[in-house]
Amino acid sequence: MKELEGAVAVITGGFRGIGLATAKQLADAGAAVAVLDMDESGKESAEAELPGGRAYICNVTELEDVNTAVDAVTEELGPITVLVNNAGVTRDNLLLRMKDDEWNLVLDVNLRGTFLMTRAVSKGMIKERAGSIVNLASVVGVMGNAGQANYASAKAGIIGFTKAVAKELAPRGVRANAVAPGFIDTAMTQKLPKKARETLMGQIPLGKLGEPEDVARVIRFLAGPASSYITGQVLVVDGGMVM
Amino acid sequence: MADIESRVRDIIVTELGVEPSKVTPEASFVEDLGADSLDTVELVMAFEEEFGIEIPDEDAEKMETVGDAIKYLTEKEGA
Numbered sequence: 001m002k003e004l005e006g007a008v009a010v011i012t013g014g015f016r017g018i019g020l021a022t023a024k025q026l027a028d029a030g031a032a033v034a035v036l037d038m039d040e041s042g043k044e045s046a047e048a049e050l051p052g053g054r055a056y057i058c059n060v061t062e063l064e065d066v067n068t069a070v071d072a073v074t075e076e077l078g079p080i081t082v083l084v085n086n087a088g089v090t091r092d093n094l095l096l097r098m099k100d101d102e103w104n105l106v107l108d109v110n111l112r113g114t115f116l117m118t119r120a121v122s123k124g125m126i127k128e129r130a131g132s133i134v135n136l137a138s139v140v141g142v143m144g145n146a147g148q149a150n151y152a153s154a155k156a157g158i159i160g161f162t163k164a165v166a167k168e169l170a171p172r173g174v175r176a177n178a179v180a181p182g183f184i185d186t187a188m189t190q191k192l193p194k195k196a197r198e199t200l201m202g203q204i205p206l207g208k209l210g211e212p213e214d215v216a217r218v219i220r221f222l223a224g225p226a227s228s229y230i231t232g233q234v235l236v237v238d239g240g241m242v243m
Numbered sequence: 244m245a246d247i248e249s250r251v252r253d254i255i256v257t258e259l260g261v262e263p264s265k266v267t268p269e270a271s272f273v274e275d276l277g278a279d280s281l282d283t284v285e286l287v288m289a290f291e292e293e294f295g296i297e298i299p300d301e302d303a304e305k306m307e308t309v310g311d312a313i314k315y316l317t318e319k320e321g322a
Contacts, residue, residue, distance in 0.1 A: 171281060
């Protein structure tokens with residue numbers, strides 16, 4: 001029997017990048033997977049990449065979207081036992097130039113979206129007395145990064161959120177952990193200027209960018225029973241950037 | 244449909260996993276029925292679901308005993 005047989009996993013931001021790679025890993029582990037994303041153009045390709053999986057359009061900052069998606073998944077696949085809060089955006093800018101909109105959007109999607117999803121899903125997990133929540137933080141939330149005051153704040157916030165939720169839900173058998181990826185080769189980091197990419201590469205002891213699968217395998221570990229005695233932790237997946 | 248009191252008592256028995264005989268009007272959720280803070284939140288949510296109402300935090304905080312809950316929910320139902 002596979003380690004996530006019988007589990008129902010929801011992955012936000014699941015139509016591409018780390019989210020999609022995670023959905024594939026969890027499906028491979030035997031879970032029924034549902035990917036949520038607001039990018040309507042990516043729905044078909046996500047479904048094609050996830051045979052047997054479900055894809056839903058959901059903006060994690062909209063309470064109604066969140067509740068509708070959570071209800072639909074529960075109805076169609078059963079009680080949700082794994083939640084991966086992966087949906088995220090960046091709006092990089094130096095502090096002095098950062099617009100309120102850039103700050104608000106990044107906090108809203110990354111941090112408030114994680115809160116709304118976790119609140120909606122944890123109710124069922126508490127009832128089931130089982131569940132694993134994996135939140136996507138970032139090394140930037142641990143070490144900071146020039147030009148990303150908004151993103152670093154949101155990701156540091158996710159780390160605090162994860163620990164608080166881990167303590168609250170532990171008595172009900174629900175775990176919460178965070179993964180903090182470093183420099184992963186996705187659409188989000190491909191936006192960076194060549195110079196910035198080269199500088200970042202020089203800081204990675206393992207000497208290469210991470211692949212979405214590198215993060216997805218760690219999420220699979222935290223989602224499943226192999227990590228059953230781990231909660232409230234932040235696992236850094238960054239080729240050694242932060243030690 | 245069963246009367247409010249027995250519906251409330253049923254929910255308490257199910258949510259807290261206690262003997263029906265212990266669910267007396269004087270019984271305190273925390274002191275007598277062993278509820279922790281998360282239990283009481285779950286209990287309030289179960290009441291909300293059963294009666295189709297929303298119970299504000301300030302009202303929930305005042306519900307300390309089985310009798311408090313029955314009284315509150317009876318008033319809400321009658322309203």
